[in-house]
Amino acid sequence: xxxxxxxxxxxxxxxxxxxxxxxxxxxxxxxxxxxxxxxxxxxxxxxxxxxxxxxxxxxxxxxxxxxxxxxxxxxxxxxxxxxxxxxxxxxxxxxxxxxxxxxxxxxxxxxxxxxxxxxxxxxxxxxxxxxxxxxxxxxxxxxxxxxxxxxxxxxxxxxxxxxxxxxxxxxxxxxxxxxxxxxxxxxxxxxxxxxxxxxxxxxxxxxxxxxxxxxxxxxxxxxxxxxxxxxxxxxxxxxxxxxxxxxxxxxxxxxxxxxxxxxxxxxxxxxxxxxxxxxxxxxxxxxxxxxxxxxxxxxxxxxxxxxxxxxxxxxxxxxxxxxxxxxxxxxxxxxxxxxxxxxxxxxxxxxxxxxxxxxxxxxxxxxxxxxxxxxxxxxxxxxxxxxxxxxxxxxxxxxxxxxxxxxxxxxxxxxxxxxxxxxxxxxxxxxxxxxxxxxxxxxxxxxxxx
Amino acid sequence: xxxxxxxxxxxxxxxxxxxxxxxxxxxxxxxxxxxxxxxxxxxxxxxxxxxxxxxxxxxxxxxxxxxxxxxxxxxxxxxxxxxxxxxxxxxxxxxxxxxxxxxxxxxxxxxxxxxxxxxxxxxxxxxxxxxxxxxxxxxxxxxxxxxxxxxxxxxxxxxxxxxxxxxxxxxxxxxxxxxxxxxxxxxxxxxxxxxxxxxxxxxxxxxxxxxxxxxxxxxxxxxxxxxxxxxxxxxxxxxxxxxxxxxxxxxxxxxxxxxxxxxxxxxxxxxxxxxxxxxxxxxxxxxxxxxxxxxxxxxxxxxxxxxxxxxxxxxxxxxxxxxxxxxxxxxxxxxxxxxxxxxxxxxxxxxxxxxxxxxxxxxxxxxxxxxxxxxxxxxxxxxxxxxxxxxxxxxxx
Numbered sequence: 001x002x003x004x005x006x007x008x009x010x011x012x013x014x015x016x017x018x019x020x021x022x023x024x025x026x027x028x029x030x031x032x033x034x035x036x037x038x039x040x041x042x043x044x045x046x047x048x049x050x051x052x053x054x055x056x057x058x059x060x061x062x063x064x065x066x067x068x069x070x071x072x073x074x075x076x077x078x079x080x081x082x083x084x085x086x087x088x089x090x091x092x093x094x095x096x097x098x099x100x101x102x103x104x105x106x107x108x109x110x111x112x113x114x115x116x117x118x119x120x121x122x123x124x125x126x127x128x129x130x131x132x133x134x135x136x137x138x139x140x141x142x143x144x145x146x147x148x149x150x151x152x153x154x155x156x157x158x159x160x161x162x163x164x165x166x167x168x169x170x171x172x173x174x175x176x177x178x179x180x181x182x183x184x185x186x187x188x189x190x191x192x193x194x195x196x197x198x199x200x201x202x203x204x205x206x207x208x209x210x211x212x213x214x215x216x217x218x219x220x221x222x223x224x225x226x227x228x229x230x231x232x233x234x235x236x237x238x239x240x241x242x243x244x245x246x247x248x249x250x251x252x253x254x255x256x257x258x259x260x261x262x263x264x265x266x267x268x269x270x271x272x273x274x275x276x277x278x279x280x281x282x283x284x285x286x287x288x289x290x291x292x293x294x295x296x297x298x299x300x301x302x303x304x305x306x307x308x309x310x311x312x313x314x315x316x317x318x319x320x321x322x323x324x325x326x327x328x329x330x331x332x333x334x335x336x337x338x339x340x341x342x343x344x345x346x347x348x349x350x351x352x353x354x355x356x357x358x359x360x361x362x363x364x365x366x367x368x369x370x371x372x373x374x375x376x377x378x379x380x381x382x383x384x385x386x387x388x389x390x391x392x393x394x395x396x397x398x399x400x401x402x403x404x405x406x407x408x409x410x411x412x413x414x415x416x417x418x419x420x421x422x423x424x425x426x427x428x429x430x431x432x433x434x435x436x437x438x439x440x441x442x443x444x445x446x447x448x449x450x
Numbered sequence: 451x452x453x454x455x456x457x458x459x460x461x462x463x464x465x466x467x468x469x470x471x472x473x474x475x476x477x478x479x480x481x482x483x484x485x486x487x488x489x490x491x492x493x494x495x496x497x498x499x500x501x502x503x504x505x506x507x508x509x510x511x512x513x514x515x516x517x518x519x520x521x522x523x524x525x526x527x528x529x530x531x532x533x534x535x536x537x538x539x540x541x542x543x544x545x546x547x548x549x550x551x552x553x554x555x556x557x558x559x560x561x562x563x564x565x566x567x568x569x570x571x572x573x574x575x576x577x578x579x580x581x582x583x584x585x586x587x588x589x590x591x592x593x594x595x596x597x598x599x600x601x602x603x604x605x606x607x608x609x610x611x612x613x614x615x616x617x618x619x620x621x622x623x624x625x626x627x628x629x630x631x632x633x634x635x636x637x638x639x640x641x642x643x644x645x646x647x648x649x650x651x652x653x654x655x656x657x658x659x660x661x662x663x664x665x666x667x668x669x670x671x672x673x674x675x676x677x678x679x680x681x682x683x684x685x686x687x688x689x690x691x692x693x694x695x696x697x698x699x700x701x702x703x704x705x706x707x708x709x710x711x712x713x714x715x716x717x718x719x720x721x722x723x724x725x726x727x728x729x730x731x732x733x734x735x736x737x738x739x740x741x742x743x744x745x746x747x748x749x750x751x752x753x754x755x756x757x758x759x760x761x762x763x764x765x766x767x768x769x770x771x772x773x774x775x776x777x778x779x780x781x782x783x784x785x786x787x788x789x790x791x792x793x794x795x796x797x798x799x800x801x802x803x804x805x806x807x808x809x810x811x812x813x814x815x816x817x818x819x820x821x822x823x824x825x826x827x828x829x830x831x832x833x834x835x836x837x838x839x840x841x842x843x844x845x846x847x
Contacts, residue, residue: 005640018663030636050702053664054671069667120806139804143781148758149703153687157698157765160773162689164618167608172689172696172767175617176607176678182625182661186632187803193635194455194480198808200642201458206807214784214801217773219624221799225512226500227770228797234770239595239616242499247595249604249613256677258614260604262593321590328596328655330614332605333665334675341587347656348666363670365663368656369633370582372563373648374640428674435610438677441669448670 002374004031009196011103012037013078014085014094016044017051018152019184019212020105020135021074026189027103028077029367029376035097035392036078036383039085040414043385046071048420055425056359064422065385066357072382073364076351080383081392084412091116093412096397098126102199103192105133110140110147120207129205131195135184139211152178152212159216164223166236173236183215245293246272246300249330252313256438258330259308259316269293271323276307332438337363337448345370353381361450386415454481455808459638460544461485463521464528466493468620469578469654470550471517472627473634476802477546478520479810485544485826486523487537490845492819502793508819509792515816516798519788523817524826525847533846534559539831541566545641546634547575553583563649573647574637578630582653592654597622601658602665609681625661626654628802685738686730689767692745696767697753699741701727704761713757713764716744790815823847 006027013024014037021036021044028034038044043065045051052068061067081097084090095118098104104123106113113119113134120132134140137150156162156175166173191208199205217224223234239260241247247262263269266289273282281287281303286296293300308316313329320327329335336342349366353359359381366378393399393413407413428440441447459482463474466488478484486493495514502510527533538561541547547566549556556562563575577583580592598604598616608615630652637650659666668674679688689696699710707726711719718724718740723733730737745753750766757764768776774797779785786800801810827833827847841847 002644002646005636022663054668054674056671058672069671070663073663073667138778139782141781143778144755145758145778146781149705149761149763151700151703151763154698154700154763154765157689157696157767160768160770161617161621162696162698162765162767163769165607165615166618167612167615171691173608173615174688174698175603177603177661177663177665179617179621179661183628186625186629189632190476190628190635191455191803191805193632193639194808195805196639197459197635197642198453198455200639202453204807206455206805209804209806211782211803214779214782215628215803217776217779217784218799218802219621220619220770220773221516221624222500222513223619223770224774224799225516225796228774229502229512229793230500230504231771232500234618236618239613241593241595244593247593249595249599249616251613256610258599258604260595260599260616262595264593317590321587324591326591326593326596328590328600330599330604331602332675332677333602333662333667334669336602336659336666337669341581341585342659344585345582345653345656347653347659362667365660365666367633368629368653368660370651371633371637371648372651373646428672431674435677435680437668438605438675440675441673444669444673450670 004374004376006030006032009033009103010101011035011105012097012101013105015105015107015135017046017107018074018178018181020107020133020188021046022182022185023188024078024105025074025076026185026367027192029378034078035081035388036075037081037083037094038385040082040411041084041418043417043420044071046074047417049423052423056362058425058428060422060425061358063384065417065420067359072362075382076364077379078383079388079392080386081388082386082413082415085116087412089407090412091118093393093397094118095126098123098130100396101127101130103131103133105188107135110136124205129199129203131192131199131205131208133188133192133208133210135188135210135212137211138213140209145213150212152181155180155213155216159213160220160223161216164220164234164236166238168236168238168240170236180212180216183219184210184212187215240297243290245290245297246304248301250304250308252308252316252329253311257313259313259327260330261320261325261327263325266290268325272325275319275323276304278303334441349378351378351381357381357384363448385417386413389413389415453808454811455805457481459483459546461546461548462487462540462544464547464549464551465578466495467550468495468513468517468623469626469630470548471495472624473576473578473630474521474548475517475519476628476631477634479802480805480808484521485822486518486521486817487526488523488819490525490527490847515790515793515796518816519798519800520813521817522822522825523820524823525820527846528559528561530844530846532841532844534561536827536831536846537561538569541573542570545572545574546638547573548578549575550578553577553579553588567647571647572641572645574634574641574650576630576634576650576652578626578652578654580654582656583651594620594622597655597658600655602662603658606665606676606678608678610678611681614678622654622658625657626652629657682735686734686741690742690745692748692750692753695750697745697750698765698767699757700763703763705763709760709762713753713760713762714741714744716740786812788812788815791818820847
């Protein structure tokens with residue numbers, strides 16, 4: 001078996017929340033040694049509070065900070081080092097690690113790394129070919145928003161996503177998830193691959209400066225072009241398409257079940273008329289050509305709804321696709337675990353924890369791509385807080401036992417966070433009642449063989 | 451001229467859609483030499499609007515113009531044996547192929563990855579398709595809305611009781627392009643270190659799915675299924691209407707609840723019924739009313755810098771026109787100007803991120819159809835000008 005693409009590459013991952021931590025998880029899948037660094041008093045927010053996701057069996061457990069689902073998904077395969085970077089001794093150790101690393105990732109607000117003397121010009125003095133990746137809300141530099149506080153869920157308004165998202169004629173709407181974070185995740189992976197290649201060829205490192213805002217704006221490129229050359233200001237069209245009709249999301253059989261479909265040409269429209277048993281509609285002048293269909297889209301939706309509502313969403317997909325019409329069911333977070341296509345591609349991976357972690361086995365998303373010659377997988381569970389302090393400081397950096405004990409004593413390193421609280425849990429039945437959860441399946445472990 | 455991070459890498463871009471075109475553009479943006487190979491009638495993307503001055507001309511599709519910057523362009527009819535043989539010659543001279551045809555189509559022409567790998571063992575071939583190369587749905591037809599639905603995100607977008615909501619534009623396609631470019635640079639790094647080539651099989655639907663962290667993991671952790679937000683009493687944290695548009699405000703970050711009450715100049719927000727997260731959730735409908743009332747006369751542009759001063763997480767809903775005039779993007783030199791032979795000078799969204807040693811460079815506009823046929827076939831592969839004429843007659847170029 002050939003070696004993995006990033007085997008032998010060491011990444012210092014001093015990042016928090018979603019964007020770069022998830023990039024670190026993906027780099028680990030690719031074979032890199034990724035060292036997640038957290039302050040003893042500054043555990044990642046995916047361990048604490050509202051970003052943590054769910055706990056196994058909805059219970060905190062003793063080491064609650066190691067157990068939340070989001071933390072465990074995005075930090076898979078990493079080693080964990082705690083290091084108080086607000087202390088000079090912590091920063092010194094960080095510098096020693098930089099000297100033996102290839103890539104450093106950080107997402108502090110722009111002034112922080114500079115204040116610590118850990119910005120790119122300083123890191124470069126320690127290791128000339130270092131690749132530093134910085135991710136901030138609006139990007140470094142002298143721009144008016146560079147120092148503004150930011151997070152994906154407010155940025156999606158500012159980067160234009162909300163303006164074009166929403167039910168037609170109604171208010172702008174939100175993504176429902178931390179959308180722009182993942183654009184930074186992949187911008188970082190792309191840039192690191194390019195920068196590593198450049199370093200291989202020239203020996204030169206560099207600083208990658210990512211502004212999440214900018215990556216979000218990039219995803220609206222055709223709207224920006226339309227604005228700048230045609231003076232048009234976008235808007236919301238719900239689930240419809242500017243030139244395909246009908247296109248939409250229609251109710252399927254069952255509670256909160258939905259099917260999407262999109263008709264691109266007259267042939268697909270004629271096939272759809274046949275499927276719903278209304279061949280005569282293919283010749284109805286209201287619908288016979290695409291311009292008429294776009295004009296009478298509301299009437300089309302009315303015709304389709306009663307038919308879709310009678311059938312199972314998967315059955316609808318297979319019948320529509322069988323007739324050559326793009327279609328697919330709205331899959332929930334539960335559905336994907338049983339979907340034959342997701343299963344056959346192995347997108348969801350089973351990760352088994354060491355017994356002392358008391359997490360059993362869990363299912364996590366792998367990657368949205370496959371490599372034909374070097375199949376990838378999640379290589380290890382996300383680490384417990386500070387689990388690799390000893391090996392990293394003593395073996396890699398050669399610290400003496402006394403010095404190591406002193407660091408622990410002084411709280412420069414730790415194996416339990418000194419601040420933060422677990423996010424509150426709610427009985428799932430109650431979450432379903434209040435609408436915080438769509439449904440709850442008490443038999444999930446049997447069904448997933450966990 | 452400074453070198454790009456990918457200088458010296460040669461890429462063939464066969465894609466006719468947004469995802470593949472965006473992927474290959476990102477490679478071109480950071481130095482790769484990318485040749486877009488289109489079928490003689492032009493890539494499908496040339497027919498996608500909006501168009502420059504609403505003129506539906508093959509050279510005026512705005513998505514095509516923006517997604518093929520920094521590339522050269524030639525035409526080649528892969529459905530002909532002659533086209534296939536020219537393609538094999540080109541494929542031996544490149545490091546990467548980007549394509550987005552239905553899985554199996556290129557193989558049916560004798561141009562599948564295994565066949566090309568025999569000619570060029572180090573070749574990286576990035577295939578970006580709706581459902582990936584293999585699996586029961588791989589032959590199914592994709593569309594933006596279908597990847598959105600099957601990638602889980604629609605199940606949590608929109609409000610309960612109404613239909614799930616796709617996001618605007620072609621976000622899934624762009625994700626396929628960016629995530630695909632990320633996987634490609636990794637395969638390229640491996641190619642450069644070990645000489646190994648491989649196929650990178652990107653599923654656009656899985657790209658969307660891979661962002662659903664809390665939604666996916668909730669089920670194997672505690673059996674729950676995430677859902678769309680409630681229709682009432684949950685406005686806070688969502689776009690709320692003010693005098694000149696919409697704003698979003700959130701708790702957390704460096705600010706306290708009192709800071710938010712101060713920003714909105716509302717004593718009511720300091721009442722005990724809004725004191726903590728649980729109280730605010732319970733009195734959500736009242737909270738919505740109070741906030742909407744407090745901001746209805748305020749301007750988003752006045753609130754935005756004020757919120758930042760108090761370290762409040764705050765967003766203004768910007769429109770595309772506002773984004774074209776954004777001072778932050780200006781300071782980052784996000785937009786660049788390019789002279790296109792047909793539409794003239796245009797300002798384009800350009801820079802994804804800053805690489806200090808190998809900065810983004812805008813070197814050329816999107817190619818016109820067949821613009822570099824002579825350069826590629828005559829100067830590159832050594833065919834004669836007469837051969838070119840024959841190929842034209844045979845509808846190969």
